[in-house]
Amino acid sequence: MNEKKLGLPSIIATSAGLIIATSCLLSLGVGSAAIGESFIISMVIACVLNILFALSVSELNALMPNLTGGLAQYTLACMGPFISIIAMVGGYLVCNTMISSAECAMFGNTLNSIFPQFGLSGSVYCVVLLIILIVVNLRGVDMFAKVQNFVAYGLIFSLLIMGILGTIKINPSDIVMQPAVLSTNFADITSYCGLAFFLFIGCEYAIPIANKVDNPKRKLPLGMVISLVVICIMFSLLVIGFKNYTPWDALGESTTPHVLYGTALLGPLGTYWMAIVSIFAVVSSVNTIISSLSYIAFGMAKIGLLPDIFMKVNKKGAPWFGIILFGGTMSVINAAGLSTSASLSFLILTGTVFWMIAYIITHINVLILRKRLPKAPRAFKVPGGPVIPVVGSIGILWMIWNISSDSATRLSIYGVSLLILVALVIYAAVWTKKSMKRDLFTPYAVEDVMAMENELYPVYNNPKTGASKVHPVMEK
Amino acid sequence: MELSRIEIITSNAKIETLRSAMGKYGITGMTVFQVMGCGVQYGTQEYEGEAKVEPTLLPKQMVMLVLPKEDVPDFLKFVSEELYTGHIGDGKIFVSDIENIIRVRTGEEGYAALMPQKH
Numbered sequence: 019m020n021e022k023k024l025g026l027p028s029i030i031a032t033s034a035g036l037i038i039a040t041s042c043l044l045s046l047g048v049g050s051a052a053i054g055e056s057f058i059i060s061m062v063i064a065c066v067l068n069i070l071f072a073l074s075v076s077e078l079n080a081l082m083p084n085l086t087g088g089l090a091q092y093t094l095a096c097m098g099p100f101i102s103i104i105a106m107v108g109g110y111l112v113c114n115t116m117i118s119s120a121e122c123a124m125f126g127n128t129l130n131s132i133f134p135q136f137g138l139s140g141s142v143y144c145v146v147l148l149i150i151l152i153v154v155n156l157r158g159v160d161m162f163a164k165v166q167n168f169v170a171y172g173l174i175f176s177l178l179i180m181g182i183l184g185t186i187k188i189n190p191s192d193i194v195m196q197p198a199v200l201s202t203n204f205a206d207i208t209s210y211c212g213l214a215f216f217l218f219i220g221c222e223y224a225i226p227i228a229n230k231v232d233n234p235k236r237k238l239p240l241g242m243v244i245s246l247v248v249i250c251i252m253f254s255l256l257v258i259g260f261k262n263y264t265p266w267d268a269l270g271e272s273t274t275p276h277v278l279y280g281t282a283l284l285g286p287l288g289t290y291w292m293a294i295v296s297i298f299a300v301v302s303s304v305n306t307i308i309s310s311l312s313y314i315a316f317g318m319a320k321i322g323l324l325p326d327i328f329m330k331v332n333k334k335g336a337p338w339f340g341i342i343l344f345g346g347t348m349s350v351i352n353a354a355g356l357s358t359s360a361s362l363s364f365l366i367l368t369g370t371v372f373w374m375i376a377y378i379i380t381h382i383n384v385l386i387l388r389k390r391l392p393k394a395p396r397a398f399k400v401p402g403g404p405v406i407p408v409v410g411s412i413g414i415l416w417m418i419w420n421i422s423s424d425s426a427t428r429l430s431i432y433g434v435s436l437l438i439l440v441a442l443v444i445y446a447a448v449w450t451k452k453s454m455k456r457d458l459f460t461p462y463a464v465e466d467v468m469a470m471e472n473e474l475y476p477v478y479n480n481p482k483t484g485a486s487k488v489h490p491v492m493e494k
Numbered sequence: 495m496e497l498s499r500i501e502i503i504t505s506n507a508k509i510e511t512l513r514s515a516m517g518k519y520g521i522t523g524m525t526v527f528q529v530m531g532c533g534v535q536y537g538t539q540e541y542e543g544e545a546k547v548e549p550t551l552l553p554k555q556m557v558m559l560v561l562p563k564e565d566v567p568d569f570l571k572f573v574s575e576e577l578y579t580g581h582i583g584d585g586k587i588f589v590s591d592i593e594n595i596i597r598v599r600t601g602e603e604g605y606a607a608l609m610p611q612k613h
Binding site: 081082083084235394395396397464465468469472474 | 539540571574575577578579580581582
């Protein structure tokens with residue numbers, strides 16, 4: 019029986035749905051309030067760099083298709099277990115825990131903005147939500163599986179409509195007269211590229227749908243690129259709408275810029291529209307992230323990169339340790355208080371630094387495999403030889419260098435990132451040497467990494483029982 | 495016209511892909527054999543902990559077809575990309591020269607023996 023394959027519009031919708039999160043709106047508000055419509059230039063630069071990444075990850079997927087471990091397995095085959103652990107734990111587990119905490123804070127802040135009479139801190143709402151989501155995940159219930167795409171598309175559709183309405187000045191009586199551009203200094207524009215970068219990260223989550231796509235070689239990279247461009251256009255419209263309806267100062271201080279904008283544009287209708295859509299989107303995405311991070315950790319433990327405890331499941335089949343660890347960490351971060359846009363931006367930017375490092379590693383992986391397997395068939399190959407991966411890596415490094423316009427904030431971000439990195443380096447080195455008993459930087463053969471996808475792999479390759487075929491081999 | 499013989503050993507699942515590509519590359523016929531065999535892994539499954547010492551023969555398909563030498567690079571690129579999964583067992587492709595071809599019924603030789611007859 020032929021299963022119906024996804025076409026280009028479905029790929030674009032799915033990819034965009036995976037990229038856009040409610041916390042993006044906070045970054046959009048902070049960036050716009052700081053430099054006005056010049057933030058659109060920052061977004062275009064960030065969008066281009068994400069498109070280069072989408073091309074690189076498409077080539078890796080062509081060479082090592084249908085890997086559930088994604089970046090962890092690409093890096094294992096290119097740079098060995100040490101870098102793989104750092105990239106995956108830092109670039110996905112730590113970073114997503116931080117960014118999801120910010121996403122969760124949007125839930126509390128949104129409720130706080132529409133129910134100020136309750137006088138509750140936003141953190142209370144967040145922690146209650148997280149406890150509920152932890153329990154739901156521990157019971158193995160994915161209550162959002164069927165509505166997740168609907169909720170994500172609802173958010174995209176709402177933002178698009180809101181952006182268009184604001185741009186065409188649908189409500190002329192409430193227009194705010196203020197300068198469109200607050201800075202034309204290129205240094206200012208570049209210093210907000212890091213924040214803008216966050217608006218586009220996550221396109222690699224579309225890779226797993228490749229096997230459901232008709233002609234994935236061409237359509238998957240194309241769909242990812244188009245979705246990034248569509249998101250860039252949609253956010254640009256919102257920035258223009260912000261300029262027309264929200265005073266820059268109020269926008270910069272707001273922890274719920276979408277609600278502020280919705281209220282300014284459409285009154286109470288706009289308030290409740292944006293609040294309801296964003297609350298559903300946050301709950302759905304945080305639930306998914308708690309679940310997916312625990313399963314990523316489960317997968318990493320399966321191939322020996324994390325302790326076995328991440329592989330333990332409860333009676334409902336849920337990887338309980340990961341669920342409690344990631345959900346619990348998010349609860350602690352939220353309980354510590356994320357009540358200002360500055361603290362949320364800091365958390366997002368710090369998480370983004372690790373995600374950016376993971377993206378640089380992805381570009382380098384492409385170059386390594388080009389050198390090691392120059393003749394291996396690639397259904398998709400990034401055009402222009404090494405130019406795009408090199409330019410993409412340099413561009414992202416430049417963004418990390420300019421992660422914030424405020425030097426004190428930048429140093430704090432570097433400080434926190436360095437502390438986390440040191441912890442990761444120690445863990446990765448000790449774990450690789452003592453538990454995995456492998457060389458830190460010797461890559462695995464591609465076929466060994468591909469074999470890890472087989473469900474019988476852990477049975478035959480359990481380091482605890484000494485049965486292990488996987489040996490670092492360089493392809494000839 | 496110089497001709498080449500392409501022999502492809504691959505899994506059963508890939509035959510349909512190759513068959514559907516025939517028209518695109520001007521191939522007028524193909525022969526498929528059901529074969530048993532193994533490669534350098536001696537039939538070891540990719541997940542198995544230890545490599546087999548004695549060869550285990552696995553069922554495969556072998557496709558033999560002939561096409562003009564000038565079309566070989568494009569065809570090989572297409573076939574390689576279609577067969578590629580990155581896993582052990584994707585297959586092997588053998589390319590060799592054809593000295594002559596004879597259509598027994600008519601006695602036509604060379605490329606003409608592969609083409610539909612003109613009436």
